[in-house]
Amino acid sequence: MSVAHDSLPQPRRFAPAGPLSGAIRVPGDKSISHRSLMLGALAVGETRVTGLLEGEDVLATAAAMRAMGATIDRLPHGEWVISGVGVGGLLQPGAPLDMGNSGTSTRLLMGLVASHAITATFVGDASLSKRPMARVIEPLSQMGAEFSGDNGDRLPLTLRGICPAAPITYRLPMASAQVKSAVLLAALNTAGTTTVIEPVPTRDHSERMLRGFGADLSVTEKDGERVITLSGPAELKAQTIEVPGDPSSAAFFVVAALIVPGSDVTIANVGLNPTRAGLFDVLRQMGGQIEEVNPRVVGGEPVADLRVRHSALTGIAVDPAIAPSMIDEFPVLFVAAAIAHGTTVTSGLDELRVKESDRLTAMAEALTLAGARVEEREDGLVIHGTGGTPLPGTPAGAAVVTHLDHRIAMSMAVAGLASTGGVEVDDIRPIATSFPNFLSLLESLGG
Known part of the structure; x- marks a missing residue:
């Protein structure tokens, strides 16, 4: 199954809607x-x-x-x-x-x-x-x-x-x-x-x-x-x-809670396998408040509930050695970096050029369209943060091109919540391939 070839693209604008709050459970890993x-x-x-x-x-x-x-x-x-x-x-x-x-x-x-x-x-x-x-x-x-x-x-x-x-x-x-x-x-x-x-x-x-x-x-x-x-x-x-919650799916809500002022969100039952949870370590290095509540082991895999609160993030140079443990989370990390204080430098990300799309170029273009300051390099992006102020958002009549890539669509939806004018995404159909209830969970938190 995949995005239906005969159905029309479904564009959608993601606009700021105030603080995110509540508890959710993301789909299984x-x-x-x-x-x-x-x-x-x-x-x-x-x-x-x-x-x-x-x-x-x-x-x-x-x-x-x-x-x-x-x-x-x-x-x-x-x-x-x-x-x-x-x-x-x-x-x-x-x-x-x-x-x-x-x-x-x-x-x-x-x-x-x-x-x-x-x-x-x-x-x-x-x-x-x-x-x-x-x-x-x-x-x-x-x-x-x-x-x-x-x-x-x-x-x-x-x-x-x-x-x-x-x-x-x-x-x-x-x-x-x-x-x-x-x-x-x-x-x-x-x-x-x-x-x-x-x-x-x-x-x-x-x-x-x-x-x-x-x-x-x-x-x-x-x-x-x-x-x-x-x-x-x-x-x-x-x-x-018992399949734990997918850390790659939790990532979008973690970043959303960190960058939308006043937010306080709990994500239940998240798998925290160390080979997958690199994003949470990087966000903590940037100053993100991500607390592990009720840590436990289920089926050989470490699991906890994550409580995430709005935080002032600071740009860092991301160690390329951590890349394999968060390779799918870089698109949403780029969004966090765009709202941080100072500059975030990523490298060693050649692998992102052969994902569902060339995620480096696609995210550089998407964030630039939404008003972020981004430099694209061969193996990563350099992002100059806004210092905590919202992104301007996409201009009227312009939409982020997702290239049928679910992670780009969801990352830019999160960016829209931390913008003044909202972010238009050209097609939200690909989100169903990995995260069928993403939009309803976002709405349940007030997004």
Whole structure:
């Protein structure tokens, strides 16, 4: 599923509406939701999941796992029940697997299919079909999978899996949790030991969840690098999973509360996995008041409620080493930086040029249109803050171009709340792909 190609763009103006206050709960973590469905579908027995993110990206994963033999049902009260086929039990899908706009679904499912003796064709929407897949094709080809398509490494792509696949030792050439996860998922049905060497740590949901489902996985450190080994074939056992709130979704409300004067907002049940929560650390360095209430551990993942109050932020130079733990949160960090005192410098963000859009250029143009002072560099943005005064907003008749990118649409919606004239966003349809109830939650806080 993806933004309907035949429906018309839905522009919307986001205007200031006074302080934000109240308590909300954001949808379940997207990364954990995808992996719950995939691992549940490969486990023996019945996996039960509550708090699953029911956005289009995750539903694309559910549809693909059903197409390959798993039984996946949503009960009326929102719990999901998955009857798995067992590792090695995936069936040949009868039609192409439609990934919609989901790069995560595509790359992880390619890993799953690679070590099964089945053939699957992956298709996606216009935005996903522009995204490079070479980064997963390379290691999966080393394991014996074959890829073919008419557009180089772009979708549509047909993957011919192989069983038995060959175990490999693979050093990640770039920080990518998706590539790491694809190789580990392929290793589940591969006899022997597969090793992934990670020079820069990335989000580790796959490692935590694979262990939780019973895979023989170990993580060690050698010469400052993470070494992840998985011995296959694995036998996964069904689990009961409570998906924590997505920190990437919470990020928009955290920034909104920090930059809208008088705001005091609590966001319940937010996942605070250290490989994902970098944004909150950076915002605290800038002076943001973000308090962790009732910290706890759920399913191997740290969780807390976040209480966030309006704060005077100060620009900083963001350490590039923290980038992998907040790569999806930079668009909304740029909004916070635009309202801060002084200058914020970001670097090491080349990865943002190959997301749903080129997020560096898109955010530089969007914030400039809304009246912010932004310099675009090759690997980051330099943002000169307003010193706490609101942005002017977009001129009449001009709208921010979102490039069908949900995070740009939501980030600029937040910018509109901290502007004098409001910010016009050209199309809010993409928000549904990752965060279906974003607008209603914003309205419930007074935004």
